[in-house]
Amino acid sequence: MTSEAETLVGAMREEELACKERSVAGDVVPRPKQSLESWINCTPAKGCERFTSSDLPLVHRYAEVWLAEAVELLRPTFRSAGHEIPSVHVSIGFTSTGYRFGSKRYTQAMCYARRLSIDGINEIHIAPVVKTAEGVMDLLMHELIHAVLDCRHGHGPEFQKIATDVMLVDSRSMTLKQTMKSMIDQRKLIAQLGRFPRKGMNC
Numbered sequence: 170m171t172s173e174a175e176t177l178v179g180a181m182r183e184e185e186l187a188c189k190e191r192s193v194a195g196d197v198v199p200r201p202k203q204s205l206e207s208w209i210n211c212t213p214a215k216g217c218e219r220f221t222s223s224d225l226p227l228v229h230r231y232a233e234v235w236l237a238e239a240v241e242l243l244r245p246t247f248r249s250a251g252h253e254i255p256s257v258h259v260s261i262g263f264t265s266t267g268y269r270f271g272s273k274r275y276t277q278a279m280c281y282a283r284r285l286s287i288d289g290i291n292e293i294h295i296a297p298v299v300k301t302a303e304g305v306m307d308l309l310m311h312e313l314i315h316a317v318l319d320c321r322h323g324h325g326p327e328f329q330k331i332a333t334d335v336m337l338v339d340s341r342s343m344t345l346k347q348t349m350k351s352m353i354d355q356r357k358l359i360a361q362l363g364r365f366p367r368k369g370m371n372c
Contacts, residue, residue, distance in 0.1 A: 222302035228363030232261045242358045250334035259293045278308040280315035291316040300369035302359045310337050
């Protein structure tokens with residue numbers, strides 16, 4: 170665990186201890202809904218809806234900084250699986266297909282091939298309708314796989330192999346056990362990043 174993550178965990182532990190002390194003193198104070206460690210390691214079977222990523226401290230003020238840091242934190246995961254994330258630009262914005270208010274079908278994220286960028290770098294856009302850190306992280310990992318392949322092969326076997334290698338949560342070939350481990354690993358990264366600094370649009 171990095172020093173930043175340790176700081177976040179320490180802050181939440183101090184808050185919990187402070188609440189306990191005030192309760193002993195007779196003050197009526199709300200207790201933290203759930204510890205950070207419990208949220209990181211929870212599974213649907215355990216029930217962890219009381220604590221969400223929105224309850225995390227704000228570490229980065231701007232979404233693009235959060236996303237850039239997330240890419241760097243994901244590099245070891247990809248590298249250990251034998252895949253290197255190329256240089257990427259990640260930003261918040263609607264994709265080339267746009268968005269129609271009230272529409273139930275739209276593209277949440279898109280990766281653009283290097284040949285389309287003046288810098289020769291993959292561009293990733295994540296739509297501002299995605300509201301949770303978990304949702305953003307899922308989309309980011311998905312689009313980073315496209316970046317590794319430079320937007321070739323669609324969602325074919327090449328894409329699916331990398332998705333399984335890096336344990337993308339929505340990989341088609343992962344077991345339930347692998348999916349649970351992937352969710353826990355993802356929450357560990359989100360704990361370091363803090364809550365996503367944008368609440369999204371009411372679309």
